[in-house]
Amino acid sequence: MKDPHRQGRPSPVPRVLAIAGSDSGGGAGLQADLKTFQELETYGTCVVTALTAQNSLGVQRVSAVPATLVADQLESVLADIGTDAAKTGMLPTADIVAAVASAIRRHGVDRLVVDPVRTATAGTALVNDEAFGALRDILLPLAALVTPNVPEACALLGVREDEVRTLDERESAARALLGLGPRAVLLKGGHAAGDECVDVLVGADGGTRFFAAPRLPTRHTHGTGCTLAAAAAACLARGHSAAEACGTAKAFVAAAIARAVPLGRGAGPLWHAAWREPGIRGSAPRT
Numbered sequence: 001m002k003d004p005h006r007q008g009r010p011s012p013v014p015r016v017l018a019i020a021g022s023d024s025g026g027g028a029g030l031q032a033d034l035k036t037f038q039e040l041e042t043y044g045t046c047v048v049t050a051l052t053a054q055n056s057l058g059v060q061r062v063s064a065v066p067a068t069l070v071a072d073q074l075e076s077v078l079a080d081i082g083t084d085a086a087k088t089g090m091l092p093t094a095d096i097v098a099a100v101a102s103a104i105r106r107h108g109v110d111r112l113v114v115d116p117v118r119t120a121t122a123g124t125a126l127v128n129d130e131a132f133g134a135l136r137d138i139l140l141p142l143a144a145l146v147t148p149n150v151p152e153a154c155a156l157l158g159v160r161e162d163e164v165r166t167l168d169e170r171e172s173a174a175r176a177l178l179g180l181g182p183r184a185v186l187l188k189g190g191h192a193a194g195d196e197c198v199d200v201l202v203g204a205d206g207g208t209r210f211f212a213a214p215r216l217p218t219r220h221t222h223g224t225g226c227t228l229a230a231a232a233a234a235c236l237a238r239g240h241s242a243a244e245a246c247g248t249a250k251a252f253v254a255a256a257i258a259r260a261v262p263l264g265r266g267a268g269p270l271w272h273a274a275w276r277e278p279g280i281r282g283s284a285p286r287t
């Protein structure tokens, strides 16, 4: 980003900004993002877009933060601390999407990861249709990387989910998403069938990469999407390429799922500190 107040001096630590909703249960949203940033040895800042009353069983209540307050938070962070990368999660209204796009442009944040959050795993809508359309039209063209799951990819493209089943169909869908303007697309495979979770990366270099990891037999996967996108943003802030960032992010999320904790009566959260354990990074996916 343009960082006039640093006058060309590098930041003492990589900085990453999360622009997302709060999850009171601590498993997804901003809470997952900040834990991930810390584990990957980056300094995390956060702009709150929504408050949710949420736990392992689902989302009980959602309240959007006024767009002007989102804009003020963005200005407070970016005009002083600055950032080396940013990541968006839950952007509940079109006004909030517009405020985010405007700040990203004005401050020249070019390492932007957009996680096109739409509904919680439990099915509750987190974002209205107008906001999702605004994200597609004005935020995706600013993204270095967008990380949809299969239902989100289908909603962005306006196609049915049964048209995006096989790996070839997922690769074609990822390529079609490049047409919406992001520089790279990681189409996640958590929702696809099979013994492996295969994520497909297509990017500006024209190539395709597959990141595969065994599908872990657990229901404690609350916050996987947020964690993956946050880890990718932390890696971009460290100066890694999109492909390197996706490889590390996949390994990070796999390790955190392997050590997920059965808290609450429903889908429990990941254990982000798994990354510190000797040997756990050995669960790195094949690429």
Ligand SMILES: Nc1ncnc2c1ncn2[C@@H]1O[C@H](COP(=O)(O)OP(=O)(O)OP(=O)(O)O)[C@@H](O)[C@H]1O
Binding pocket: 028, 120, 121, 148, 149, 150, 188, 189, 190, 191, 197, 198, 199, 213, 214, 215, 216, 217, 218, 221, 222, 223, 224, 225, 226, 228, 250, 253, 254, 257
């Ligand atoms: N059971 C699992 N075992 C291993 N990896 C998984 C599992 N479920 C999801 N993943 C991986 O976690 C990451 C997030 O994928 P997923 O498709 O679940 O995203 P998402 O639906 O956006 O997540 P969320 O459930 O947080 O909304 C991907 O890298 C995916 O391959």
Ligand SMILES: Cc1ncc(COP(=O)(O)O)c(N)n1
Binding pocket: 020, 021, 022, 023, 028, 029, 030, 052, 054, 089, 090, 117, 119, 120, 121, 122, 126, 221, 222, 223, 224, 225, 226
């Ligand atoms: C604030 C917030 N942001 C994102 C998600 C999506 O995560 P998941 O699909 O795992 O519920 C969520 N539940 N809450």
